[in-house]
Amino acid sequence: MLQTMAINRTMTTTSAAIDAEIDRILAAHAGREGPLLPILHDIQAALGYVPEGAIPAIAEALNISRAEVHGVISFYHDFHTAPATRPVIKLCRAESCQARGVEALAAGLVDETRVSIETVYCLGLCSVGPNAMIGETLHARLDTAKLSALVEQVA
Amino acid sequence: MSVTVRISDDALALACGADAVAAAFAQAGCTVERVSSWGMHWLEPLAEIDGQGFGPLTPADVAAVLAGTSALGIGRIEAHPFIARQQRFTFVRAGKTRPLSLDDYAATGGWAGLARARDLGGEATIAEVTQSGLRGRGGAGFPAGIKWTTVAKAADPRKYIVCNADEGDSATFADRMVMEGDPFMLIEGMAIAGLAVGAQQGYVYIRSEYPHAIAKMQAAARLAAAIIAPFSVEVRVGAGAYVCGEETSLLNSLEGKRGEVRAKPPLPALEGLFGKPTVVNNVLTLAAVPWILAHGASRYAAVGFGRSRGTMPIQIAGNVRHGGLFEVGFGITLGELVMDIGGGTASGRPVRAVQVGGPLGAYHTPEEFHLAFDYETFAAADGLIGHAGLSVFDDTADMSALARFAMSFCAAESCGKCTPCRIGSTRGVEVLDRIRARSGRQVDAVETLPQMHNARKAARSLTDDIGLLEDLCETMKFGSLCALGGFTPYPVLSALRNFPEDFGLPAPAQEAAE
Numbered sequence: 090m091l092q093t094m095a096i097n098r099t100m101t102t103t104s105a106a107i108d109a110e111i112d113r114i115l116a117a118h119a120g121r122e123g124p125l126l127p128i129l130h131d132i133q134a135a136l137g138y139v140p141e142g143a144i145p146a147i148a149e150a151l152n153i154s155r156a157e158v159h160g161v162i163s164f165y166h167d168f169h170t171a172p173a174t175r176p177v178i179k180l181c182r183a184e185s186c187q188a189r190g191v192e193a194l195a196a197g198l199v200d201e202t203r204v205s206i207e208t209v210y211c212l213g214l215c216s217v218g219p220n221a222m223i224g225e226t227l228h229a230r231l232d233t234a235k236l237s238a239l240v241e242q243v244a
Numbered sequence: 245m246s247v248t249v250r251i252s253d254d255a256l257a258l259a260c261g262a263d264a265v266a267a268a269f270a271q272a273g274c275t276v277e278r279v280s281s282w283g284m285h286w287l288e289p290l291a292e293i294d295g296q297g298f299g300p301l302t303p304a305d306v307a308a309v310l311a312g313t314s315a316l317g318i319g320r321i322e323a324h325p326f327i328a329r330q331q332r333f334t335f336v337r338a339g340k341t342r343p344l345s346l347d348d349y350a351a352t353g354g355w356a357g358l359a360r361a362r363d364l365g366g367e368a369t370i371a372e373v374t375q376s377g378l379r380g381r382g383g384a385g386f387p388a389g390i391k392w393t394t395v396a397k398a399a400d401p402r403k404y405i406v407c408n409a410d411e412g413d414s415a416t417f418a419d420r421m422v423m424e425g426d427p428f429m430l431i432e433g434m435a436i437a438g439l440a441v442g443a444q445q446g447y448v449y450i451r452s453e454y455p456h457a458i459a460k461m462q463a464a465a466r467l468a469a470a471i472i473a474p475f476s477v478e479v480r481v482g483a484g485a486y487v488c489g490e491e492t493s494l495l496n497s498l499e500g501k502r503g504e505v506r507a508k509p510p511l512p513a514l515e516g517l518f519g520k521p522t523v524v525n526n527v528l529t530l531a532a533v534p535w536i537l538a539h540g541a542s543r544y545a546a547v548g549f550g551r552s553r554g555t556m557p558i559q560i561a562g563n564v565r566h567g568g569l570f571e572v573g574f575g576i577t578l579g580e581l582v583m584d585i586g587g588g589t590a591s592g593r594p595v596r597a598v599q600v601g602g603p604l605g606a607y608h609t610p611e612e613f614h615l616a617f618d619y620e621t622f623a624a625a626d627g628l629i630g631h632a633g634l635s636v637f638d639d640t641a642d643m644s645a646l647a648r649f650a651m652s653f654c655a656a657e658s659c660g661k662c663t664p665c666r667i668g669s670t671r672g673v674e675v676l677d678r679i680r681a682r683s684g685r686q687v688d689a690v691e692t693l694p695q696m697h698n699a700r701k702a703a704r705s706l707t708d709d710i711g712l713l714e715d716l717c718e719t720m721k722f723g724s725l726c727a728l729g730g731f732t733p734y735p736v737l738s739a740l741r742n743f744p745e746d747f748g749l750p751a752p753a754q755e756a757a758e
Contacts, residue, residue: 122518123480125500130452130481151500164502164659165483167452183414183653184599184646185635188562189590210486210603210653212453213417214256215635216285216560216567225455227259 110135111143115150125151125161129168138169175205176243179222180236182208185215194219197233203244247310249274250292253343254281254424255456256417261302262289268303272310280425282339283569284326286590287318292339297321326585331547332571333535333555334418334528337426344463346471349428355471357534361436364537369440370396373533375541377553382408382489382526383601383630383727385552385619388533391523394513395441398521403443405434405475406498406517406524409450409457410482410489413602415561415633419527421569423450423457426531427464433530435472436537437523444475447517449494451482486657490726491524493659504659505726526631528557549575552618560586562599562635579613582636593638597646597743601630603653604731606738607643626738628731643743648676650735654728664720665729672720672736675713682706682748706748710740 114131118124128147132139139162148155162168182191198206214220217229221236223243228235249269251262266276269291282297284290290299291309297318298309308314318324321339332338341348349355361369374389395403407430411419422430434446448465450458458481465477485503488494492506495517516522532554536544545553552574558581561567565587582588582598589595597607606627608615615625622629637646651672658665678685684705691699704712717733724730745751 123498123500126480126483126497130483157501160502161500164504165485167482167484184603184649185415185562185633187646187649188635188637188641209453209484210657211412211414211416212255212259213411213420214259214285215415215417215562215633216564217256217260217288218562220259222453227255227456229256229259 107136107140107142108146111146115146119150125153125158126165129162129165133168136172138172141170173205175203177205177207177223178239178243179207179209179212181210181212181214181218181220181222183211183215185211186218186220189218191219191231194231194233194236198236198240204240247274247293248277250277250279250339251289252281252339252425253278254288254421255454256285257281257288257290258456260288260300264303265289265291265301265306268306269310272306274310277342280338280341280343281421281569282321282327283335283421284324284566285568286566290321292321295320295322297324326566326568326570329585330571331555331573333544333547334422334429334531334557335426335569335571336535337429338421338569341426343425343427343460344467346428346467349426353538354428354534355432357537358432358435358439358472360537361439366396366440366442369436369537372537372541373440376536376544377541377548377551378529378532378536378544379552379619380526381528381532381556381631382491383628385629388525388529391513391525392437392441394511395443395521395523398514400521402445402518402520403441404517404520404522405437405441405443405446405530406491406495406522407434407446407448407527407530408489408491408494408524409448409454409461409527410486410494411454411527411631412451412486412489413604413631413633415599415635416559416602416631417561418557418559418569418632420454420457421557422527422531423448423454424460427460428468429534430461430527430531431464431468431472431477433533434477435475436533437525437530438472438475441521441523443521443523446475446477447498448477448479449482449488449498450479451488452484485659486653487659487726487728490728493726494524495522502659504661505728507725528631547573549573549616549618550620552620556617556629556632558617559631559633560636561633563589563591563638564634564636565590574618575616577613578608578615578617578634579610581617581634582613586634586636589636589638591638591640593640595636596639596641597637597643597739599635599637599646599735600633601628601734602633602635603650604628604727604734605630605633606734607637607646607742608738609742626734626741628734643739643746644676644680647736647739647747648673648680650732650739651676654732658728662723662725662729664723665725665732668716668720668724668729669732672713672716672732675709675716676736679706679709679713679747684709710747710749713740 287299
């Protein structure tokens with residue numbers, strides 16, 4: 090399924106399955122106040138990303154311009170317009186984790202090519218850092234060994 | 245009868261491995277209750293058996309705990325100095341109740357505030373909040389009662405209560421702990437606010453980095469729907485934009501727009517969400533309200549310091565031995581928090597700097613440990629208490645790197661609406677890179693063109709670059725629309741002022757502190 094979606098993205102139109110999913114999500118949010126972010130979250134949860142091809146349908150359903158939808162998608166760090174190619178580890182690089190040595194930890198990972206290490210600013214576990222999140226699972230008190238084990242686990 | 249073991253299901257406990265410890269206790273035949281966190285983070289996963297605490301545990305420690313031979317016992321949890329020294333109003337249930345149990349909530353005084361507000365009516369409820377002296381806990385410290393009065397007086401049939409749960413500051417986790425540990429209290433606070441100002445609809449805007457808080461709040465809103473009716477609460481999820489913690493940008497985000505900051509006026513209290521009168525309050529502000537209504541404004545106002553009344557849930561984090569949540573009346577000193585309660589650094593090295601108030605807060609030195617925790621005292625010391633997070637750094641911290649980080653964070657998170665923040669932060673990173681390299685800057689090709697009448701023709705030295713950085717900070721501070729651009733100069737300039745040797749300048753004479 091993920092394979093198909095990756096291929097679809099390179100075409101100008103999305104597959105019927107993706108269209109149907111987007112229509113279903115749009116229908117589920119009909120009549121809500123300020124529905125755009127919830128819609129984008131749901132699309133991303135269902136497909137792993139927000140396909141370019143979804144923009145016209147969203148714009149029409151909400152009676153806003155495609156530019157506005159694009160503007161919102163591109164504003165927020167969370168929304169991706171392409172599927173992730175590698176498993177993602179979100180590593181907190183904010184001040185408290187810096188104070189607990191995350192930069193040295195991250196520097197040891199520069200050659201990592203099997204996972205993508207994304208930066209996140211704060212997971213709210215600032216007294217037990219360095220911290221990371223994989224999917225919705227949190228990991229605290231990371232050191233080089235623990236982080237390497239996580240990389241092995243998801244890669 | 246089997247032993248009852250209480251273990252937190254707070255995100256921090258989970259991150260430290262609480263689920264595996266809970267499973268090990270269950271396997272050993274114990275009844276496991278998942279409760280909120282006490283806030284003693286260095287001890288998580290912490291297990292409580294008959295009031296006695298054991299932590300930090302791994303599954304391998306379980307057998308020894310049950311056999312009574314574990315060396316990880318800390319004695320009675322409530323007698324632990326970290327807990328005993330606190331004055332818990334907002335976190336009164338922390339560690340004691342199951343977060344999503346309506347029975348636990350009602351049995352520990354839950355809904356008493358809402359019941360009293362219903363008896364009092366809107367006007368008297370606002371009067372109570374005003375008298376309590378409660379100020380906005382998000383950072384700005386604006387009196388909650390005044391904000392509520394403005395919304396209450398606005399003549400519009402549709403009004404909103406918006407709870408700002410976009411807790412993005414590093415070193416802060418109190419909002420998360422309220423939502424994960426005592427979600428009904430926040431919902432009760434929102435319902436009281438709704439009743440007070442005449443709003444029917446509430447939104448909780450939670451950052452997407454908090455999946456556990458989102459799940460708990462969604463469940464709690466469902467469970468409490470009948471109790472708070474006709475008021476209703478809906479959870480909305482952010483999308484990874486730090487700036488959405490700014491109230492007007494949060495409102496735009498809720499409306500489904502880019503999270504760009506709005507110019508004020510109009511105030512959100514008059515034209516907020518969808519142009520309607522809106523109370524926007526931080527989680528901790530709204531969570532303090534049920535206690536105030538249940539126990540009376542005067543009991544809340546009796547605690548505190550100067551114009552900062554009541555308690556503040558202070559979050560001690562970073563390189564600190566005893567990190568966690570410490571709720572106490574305003575007025576405690578920075579040094580007590582870091583050294584006595586926090587126990588100094590986790591690395592055992594001397595404390596070099598403490599950032600107070602998140603990424604937009606100033607870096608303070610141990611010479612400033614006498615400062616009392618209070619909005620006005622910190623403002624007078626060129627700092628802020630913000631959301632009351634402390635990030636402790638040991639003597640290995642590179643302060644010019646942290647100043648650069650502050651600028652790069654601002655560049656990454658700027659909404660782009662105003663120029664000082666959007667452009668200034670990027671220029672700030674560049675200037676700081678030159679300062680860190682001690683490189684100065686040569687005149688470039690464009691500057692030497694004859695048309696560039698006003699461009700400087702001489703090379704810039706390190707001192708010139710520092711002057712430029714100070715100028716830039718001045719522009720950002722006074723020219724930015726919101727606190728992101730406006731307060732980024734606090735960490736930058738405080739690092740420069742307090743640690744000039746990290747910027748290639750001579751170290752300050754040692755008496756400079758007072």
